[in-house]
Amino acid sequence: MPKLQSFTQYIRLLARYLKPQWRVTLVMVMLMFLSIVLQLLSPQALRAFIDVTLRGGITGILVLIALLYLALSLLNQGVTVIANYLSEKVAWTATNQLRIDLMAHILSLDLSFYYSHTAGELIERIDSDVDQLSNFFSKVFVQMGFYLALLVGTLIALALTNRLLGLIMGCYALMVLLVVMWLRRPVGAQQMKWREADARFFGALSEQLVGVEDLRANGAVGYVMHRFIQLYNYWFTTIKKAGLTGARPWILSQMMYTLGGILGLVLGAYLWAIGLATPGTVYLIFTYSTLLTQPLGQIILQLQDLQQAQVCIQRVQELLSRVSTIQDGEESVTLRAAPAITFEQVCFGYQKNELVIQDLSFVLPAGRVLGILGRTGAGKSTIARLLFRLFDPDSGVIRLDDRTLPQMRLRDLRKQIGMITQEVQLFEGSVRDNLTFFNREIPDDHILHALHESGLAQWYARLPEGLDTQLSAGGAGLSAGEAQLLAFARVFLNDPKVVILDEASSRLDPATEQTVKRAMEKLFCQRTGIIIAHRLTTIEWVNDIIVLEKGRIVEYGSRSDLANDPDSHFSGLLQHTVEVMNA
Numbered sequence: 001m002p003k004l005q006s007f008t009q010y011i012r013l014l015a016r017y018l019k020p021q022w023r024v025t026l027v028m029v030m031l032m033f034l035s036i037v038l039q040l041l042s043p044q045a046l047r048a049f050i051d052v053t054l055r056g057g058i059t060g061i062l063v064l065i066a067l068l069y070l071a072l073s074l075l076n077q078g079v080t081v082i083a084n085y086l087s088e089k090v091a092w093t094a095t096n097q098l099r100i101d102l103m104a105h106i107l108s109l110d111l112s113f114y115y116s117h118t119a120g121e122l123i124e125r126i127d128s129d130v131d132q133l134s135n136f137f138s139k140v141f142v143q144m145g146f147y148l149a150l151l152v153g154t155l156i157a158l159a160l161t162n163r164l165l166g167l168i169m170g171c172y173a174l175m176v177l178l179v180v181m182w183l184r185r186p187v188g189a190q191q192m193k194w195r196e197a198d199a200r201f202f203g204a205l206s207e208q209l210v211g212v213e214d215l216r217a218n219g220a221v222g223y224v225m226h227r228f229i230q231l232y233n234y235w236f237t238t239i240k241k242a243g244l245t246g247a248r249p250w251i252l253s254q255m256m257y258t259l260g261g262i263l264g265l266v267l268g269a270y271l272w273a274i275g276l277a278t279p280g281t282v283y284l285i286f287t288y289s290t291l292l293t294q295p296l297g298q299i300i301l302q303l304q305d306l307q308q309a310q311v312c313i314q315r316v317q318e319l320l321s322r323v324s325t326i327q328d329g330e331e332s333v334t335l336r337a338a339p340a341i342t343f344e345q346v347c348f349g350y351q352k353n354e355l356v357i358q359d360l361s362f363v364l365p366a367g368r369v370l371g372i373l374g375r376t377g378a379g380k381s382t383i384a385r386l387l388f389r390l391f392d393p394d395s396g397v398i399r400l401d402d403r404t405l406p407q408m409r410l411r412d413l414r415k416q417i418g419m420i421t422q423e424v425q426l427f428e429g430s431v432r433d434n435l436t437f438f439n440r441e442i443p444d445d446h447i448l449h450a451l452h453e454s455g456l457a458q459w460y461a462r463l464p465e466g467l468d469t470q471l472s473a474g475g476a477g478l479s480a481g482e483a484q485l486l487a488f489a490r491v492f493l494n495d496p497k498v499v500i501l502d503e504a505s506s507r508l509d510p511a512t513e514q515t516v517k518r519a520m521e522k523l524f525c526q527r528t529g530i531i532i533a534h535r536l537t538t539i540e541w542v543n544d545i546i547v548l549e550k551g552r553i554v555e556y557g558s559r560s561d562l563a564n565d566p567d568s569h570f571s572g573l574l575q576h577t578v579e580v581m582n583a
């Protein structure tokens with residue numbers, strides 16, 4: 001049985017999502033209980049019909065009873081349809097709100113959370129886990145109450161017919177419930193494994209589908225198929241086990257139904273044989289005995305559902321209880337046009353005791369542009385992530401002008417920093433939506449201006465439907481250069497005060513490279529900027545240079561000073577590039 005603590009969790013969750021629709025929920029509950037009364041009344045009408053017929057009763061009365069039975073049945077059907085409609089409505093509204101809350105919560109978490117969960121796994125948690133809760137929101141407790149009431153009502157109706165009969169059938173119902181509860185015990189653990197296997201399987205699948213281009217290019221399709229079959233086998237075995245364990249209470253309940261029907265028939269026949277029941281009463285006893293199995297079966301099903309819900313609620317609560325390690329700042333800050341950036345003895349590691357940024361200190365004066373160079377893995381992108389507060393440093397301070405980053409509201413901070421990452425995320429939608437992120441308040445002429453500034457005017461002129469032209473998911477159909485320029489256009493539209501460009505390492509043709517360079521110069525004009533460069537040509541015009549090695553600054557100075565110093569790393573790199581080009 002779910003523990004008391006779980007019950008309070010259930011009630012809190014129910015209250016939170018059902019409160020806004022309490023009126024509909026109340027009507028639904030009332031209709032469900034009305035349907036119990038109707039279900040208990042219908043057999044009484046049939047009993048009267050049989051007994052009046054056997055006594056050679058008057059046709060008029062028989063017709064009246066038949067009409068009454070028909071009316072009760074029709075009314076019951078109508079009430080059931082409306083109650084089911086309302087329960088679906090309640091379930092959808094509650095689960096959709098929960099999905100929205102989960103999505104918003106996940107989006108508020110920091111990057112380390114995303115690094116430890118695949119996209120498929122998160123989809124499973126937002127959608128499938130919540131899906132399993134639909135019955136919980138709309139029915140579990142109401143139906144449990146409803147069927148318990150039907151069970152008690154049927155037992156009372158049987159006891160009113162004959163006390164001994166009521167007692168025997170009561171013992172039978174209690175026995176069924178106890179056995180089913182006992183059988184349900186191992187189901188929870190299996191359900192949890194099922195949900196986890198689901199998340200793992202779909203997580204891996206989504207990862208493999210997203211990386212299809214790389215997988216093909218590297219001839220890894222065979223490996224992927226092997227891994228797919230391995231995961232599939234695990235997934236299938238887990239759900240088979242959970243399914244079989246979960247089916248046990250159901251199999252037992254089927255056996256119990258038959259037993260209940262037989263018991264009712266035998267007892268009815270016995271009461272008739274000793275003259276304590278009319279044929280109509282025998283029919284009534286049989287009908288109530290089978291009617292008894294309906295609430296029993298439904299209670300078993302609802303208990304099973306509650307168990308499934310319990311697993312999903314645990315997973316949902318676990319997700320909701322995660323908090324971002326990045327705490328929002330309290331100051332609403334508007335920075336001056338191009339603020340200075342200061343890193344003061346900053347240390348950071350993604351894992352404990354593995355620093356990727358070590359004692360990093362530099363001051364980038366207002367309006368200057370800094371180029372960061374270094375081997376792959378030197379920690380260049382990590383600097384950008386720290387400045388954008390995707391992570392907080394383990395020690396040290398980062399400032400924009402005189403404000404430390406944690407002082408500032410995250411919203412304000414990120415609004416004032418434009419960040420272009422190596423992989424530009426484009427989604428299925430119009431060019432307009434890809435640039436404005438669905439902000440309808442941005443006028444088209446601003447968007448066109450941003451495209452023009454980014455050097456995409458000619459590209460735009462070729463679009464068949466202008467800003468309404470649809471882009472494919474992931475930017476399929478766009479070149480790497482075009483995708484990067486679209487990212488520039490996004491930044492132009494936001495007009496931030498600081499720009500961070502983590503340059504894509506893919507090669508661009510000379511013409512596109514020139515366009516990118518021109519757009520870049522405009523982008524960094526009158527803004528403080530950081531360019532994480534993979535090509536020396538990208539930083540031909542920057543003011544300052546940092547050369548990074550294993551997270552430490554090995555060289556820092558103005559570009560011209562470093563270029564003119566024959567002993568500097570930077571002039572060595574320039575020399576090397578010239579030699580490569582001449583070779």
Ligand SMILES: Nc1ncnc2c1ncn2[C@@H]1O[C@H](COP(=O)(O)OP(=O)(O)OP(=O)(O)O)[C@@H](O)[C@H]1O
Pocket residue numbers: 115350351356374375376377378379380381382383
């Ligand atoms: N999410 C992460 N979890 C753990 N380690 C990470 C993570 N991201 C990066 N690293 C490690 O941190 C170090 C610095 O990574 P970073 O991405 O900053 O390097 P980089 O200089 O930008 O490299 P590149 O030029 O290839 O983009 C690398 O050793 C990398 O493996």
